[in-house]
Amino acid sequence: MHIGPVNLWFDGGSIMDVTVTLTVNGIERTITTHPARPLLDVLREELHLTGAKYGCGEGRCGACTVLMDGRQTLSCVTPVAMADKKTITTIEGLARGDSLHPVQQAFLDEGAIQCGYCTPGMILSTVALLKNSPQPTDEQITEWMNGNICRCNGYTKILNAIRRAATQITEVKIS
Amino acid sequence: MIEDTIAKEMLKPHRSESVEEPNSEIKLSRRTFVQMLGTGLLITVTQGVSLGQQRSRSGQSITVAARLHLNEDGTITVMTGKVEEGQGPRAQLTQAAAEELRVTVDRIHLVMADTALVPDDGITAGSRTTPSTVPAVRQGAATARELLTRLAAEQWKVDSSALNVHNGTITNRTTKKTITYADLAKSKDVAGAFKQTIPSDVTVTPVNQWEALGTSVPRPNSRDIVTGAHHYPSDIVRPNMLYGKILRPPSYGATLESIELSEAKAMKDVVVVRDGQFVGCAAPSSFRAAAALEAVAKTASWKTVPSTSLGTGPHPSSREIFSHLKKNARLGGRTTPSTRGSVDKALAEASKVLIETYEVAYIQHTPMEPRAAVAEWTDGKLTVWTGIDWPQRAQRDLAQTFQIPAERVRAIVPDMGGGFGGKHSGEAAEEAARLAKAAGRPVAVHWTRAEEFTWAYFRPAAVIECKGGLDANGSLIAWDFTNINAGGAAIDTPYNIANTKILSAGSDSPLRQGAYRCLAATANNFARESFMDELAAAAGTDPLAFRLAHLDNPRIRTVLETVAGHFDWPARRKKVTPELGVGLACGTEKNSVVAACVEVGIDRKKGEIKVHQVCEAFECGPIQNPANLLSQVQGCIIMGLGAALREEMQFEDGKILNASFAGYLVPRFEDVPKIDVHLLNKTDIPSAGGGETPIIAIAPAIANAVFAATGVRIRSMPIRDGRLKQS
Numbered sequence: 001m002h003i004g005p006v007n008l009w010f011d012g013g014s015i016m017d018v019t020v021t022l023t024v025n026g027i028e029r030t031i032t033t034h035p036a037r038p039l040l041d042v043l044r045e046e047l048h049l050t051g052a053k054y055g056c057g058e059g060r061c062g063a064c065t066v067l068m069d070g071r072q073t074l075s076c077v078t079p080v081a082m083a084d085k086k087t088i089t090t091i092e093g094l095a096r097g098d099s100l101h102p103v104q105q106a107f108l109d110e111g112a113i114q115c116g117y118c119t120p121g122m123i124l125s126t127v128a129l130l131k132n133s134p135q136p137t138d139e140q141i142t143e144w145m146n147g148n149i150c151r152c153n154g155y156t157k158i159l160n161a162i163r164r165a166a167t168q169i170t171e172v173k174i175s
Numbered sequence: 176m177i178e179d180t181i182a183k184e185m186l187k188p189h190r191s192e193s194v195e196e197p198n199s200e201i202k203l204s205r206r207t208f209v210q211m212l213g214t215g216l217l218i219t220v221t222q223g224v225s226l227g228q229q230r231s232r233s234g235q236s237i238t239v240a241a242r243l244h245l246n247e248d249g250t251i252t253v254m255t256g257k258v259e260e261g262q263g264p265r266a267q268l269t270q271a272a273a274e275e276l277r278v279t280v281d282r283i284h285l286v287m288a289d290t291a292l293v294p295d296d297g298i299t300a301g302s303r304t305t306p307s308t309v310p311a312v313r314q315g316a317a318t319a320r321e322l323l324t325r326l327a328a329e330q331w332k333v334d335s336s337a338l339n340v341h342n343g344t345i346t347n348r349t350t351k352k353t354i355t356y357a358d359l360a361k362s363k364d365v366a367g368a369f370k371q372t373i374p375s376d377v378t379v380t381p382v383n384q385w386e387a388l389g390t391s392v393p394r395p396n397s398r399d400i401v402t403g404a405h406h407y408p409s410d411i412v413r414p415n416m417l418y419g420k421i422l423r424p425p426s427y428g429a430t431l432e433s434i435e436l437s438e439a440k441a442m443k444d445v446v447v448v449r450d451g452q453f454v455g456c457a458a459p460s461s462f463r464a465a466a467a468l469e470a471v472a473k474t475a476s477w478k479t480v481p482s483t484s485l486g487t488g489p490h491p492s493s494r495e496i497f498s499h500l501k502k503n504a505r506l507g508g509r510t511t512p513s514t515r516g517s518v519d520k521a522l523a524e525a526s527k528v529l530i531e532t533y534e535v536a537y538i539q540h541t542p543m544e545p546r547a548a549v550a551e552w553t554d555g556k557l558t559v560w561t562g563i564d565w566p567q568r569a570q571r572d573l574a575q576t577f578q579i580p581a582e583r584v585r586a587i588v589p590d591m592g593g594g595f596g597g598k599h600s601g602e603a604a605e606e607a608a609r610l611a612k613a614a615g616r617p618v619a620v621h622w623t624r625a626e627e628f629t630w631a632y633f634r635p636a637a638v639i640e641c642k643g644g645l646d647a648n649g650s651l652i653a654w655d656f657t658n659i660n661a662g663g664a665a666i667d668t669p670y671n672i673a674n675t676k677i678l679s680a681g682s683d684s685p686l687r688q689g690a691y692r693c694l695a696a697t698a699n700n701f702a703r704e705s706f707m708d709e710l711a712a713a714a715g716t717d718p719l720a721f722r723l724a725h726l727d728n729p730r731i732r733t734v735l736e737t738v739a740g741h742f743d744w745p746a747r748r749k750k751v752t753p754e755l756g757v758g759l760a761c762g763t764e765k766n767s768v769v770a771a772c773v774e775v776g777i778d779r780k781k782g783e784i785k786v787h788q789v790c791e792a793f794e795c796g797p798i799q800n801p802a803n804l805l806s807q808v809q810g811c812i813i814m815g816l817g818a819a820l821r822e823e824m825q826f827e828d829g830k831i832l833n834a835s836f837a838g839y840l841v842p843r844f845e846d847v848p849k850i851d852v853h854l855l856n857k858t859d860i861p862s863a864g865g866g867e868t869p870i871i872a873i874a875p876a877i878a879n880a881v882f883a884a885t886g887v888r889i890r891s892m893p894i895r896d897g898r899l900k901q902s
Contacts, residue, residue, distance in 0.1 A: 050406060054545075054621060092403045108398065115544070117591075119401060146843050
């Protein structure tokens, strides 16, 4: 079924709630809600996973980025019905216990954080990038990451963090 | 002496202009707060000056206990009213306390921006944390260290001068006996000693002995940022909380005439509030709150008479804004023209006179996190968690709105998602509090991006009129500079000119305007440094040589010469083509100095400007955190590119036409140029803040580079011109 932009689904309550089942950060969750409700709202307001952020509500800033079945996904424009039976990874699910994901570690090591509000989206976009292109060129990084806005404009250090993460992930695989 | 200068600097009110920025640095609320802090210890902070009474502007009137608390595990809780929004005070103030307490930074736990716990350190703005709050924290920490040393000396019956303090341990140099802060924390004497007021003349560690300051300490909670564990204002969840949405007028100045609430009120678990012009809905999810608001919004009847704030006529559009501002120019309330020599006489005698007008558009800060708040009423007391630059302002404003004593309001500002001068006001907190009061439950209000773009405030637009006169030798002898509407930051010329007249005039702003990163300095420096380039061209002189010939300020000369050297200015200037230009600009504001060289490429088919490289030198005294300062300078450079090339509010009939990232184009990865930053560490003056001034050289350097390449002088910001396009 085709599901259009979320804002077309304000319907005065005529559409019935649906029950969706998602696996979020390894835990299966069942939610009954309006099918057009943004995945971002469900994560934040029902599951209290507030790591994914609202930045624009129209998929133009990347702050809400999560991984859905491993793919970079803008959760603010993803109706929750589209996430049914999908596996979602949010920033809260990226580390393994106390051990940070190499991309998280690279952002820390490079000090690639100012206010940090864009950081979860930046990190998850980077994870998806490196899955697709383990050793991206700068042009590939720019193209892939261009949907993620940092208003502190800390792009220089974020680029350094992405390059560092690429190196480290490659090294881990080799060793 | 440096420290004397710091103390004097602290007493100065900080600069205010078109946005109201009260200049209190420290003020305290009267009541005694008893709170549980990080380590679980009960502390009592007795505070001295009541709200609304005379405010102290230095650290003199607060006690050591109001600034810090010694915990029994040897850690120290330090309290500040400053707000972390990405600019770095959490690390910097932690370093400041660690430096004077002689402990490592991991021993400091910094509590920020909670009116129940912290002293009022003034608004987080104007680059004031470094020159005001860092010294205040250092003086508090140094006093605490001296008091602790004195307690040890009393226990050992020796003179304090016989003791050393290192890493939180006090050592008797003779007997080698030691006692730690943790040991002393257990003694009752500490609480008594910390009731002492922090003296203003306490000696702090000189720059050449810094151990914690001057190092690249990372933001202490950065791990929580990368794991998503940190809760921003919009992430706060309270038990039983509802999500609220507020009805907005269709245009500025529109008033609500009638509305029907019944349909929304019939919705399950929905609370609907109308109080005059205020209408809001709260529901268990923001999706349902939005649906309820849709239901009431469609019944609203509005009287839409968009007009200007002065009622001078209909609301002008962004196309006619500059003529509107010029037509309504008037002397500002707080500014008078400053003059030197006689500009009129010098212009009459000049060999060449240039008269030009520059225009600067309204832009917005667009922090990643729009305004957000959670409000909770308990027993007539209000607690809010919100994103604002000054928690005590939120406290004061809420107390006034709800007609309750300020003591019954607690405002907490969790480290928030950006501000850049755009979060001086606390609308979301008031909206959340109104809804929460009616609902009898906590309510969160999260502004949408469109709301932030429309109902927050803007960097002022400006019309800047410049006249300059050159004598027969090509020296600048007359300078007449009037900024209409934007304000007076960095309006004074740093150049050595015998006859000057400088004026910041007010006007009738159709948009709500306020502070922005470096205030009006972005506009004033754009016009000044562009016009200096025009005058250099008129004089037939190289822009660098022309500036240096009129520049006495040794700090600006140093950054200018440094950046020109690194950029290889003379050689690069010779390589300019119609498609490739280089430009430079410099400036000073907030006691720091900056200079930048840029290289731009111009696509003459599309008429587009692409910035290839920015080389910038910046100096703000002794550098307190090099990595953070680098982040601030890099961020200023790229933020400056956005304002220089693309950002502009478009409006018509009292409506914002581009209230979205689709129509308001901020810098993205693809816009990032090659950036070379040169931070100069000047250790013989006090440290100044570094998060603002680095932005002011970018736009004029780009305009100057475009002129160098194309001969087209663009006197507007954003820098765009149809003449760049050649078919």
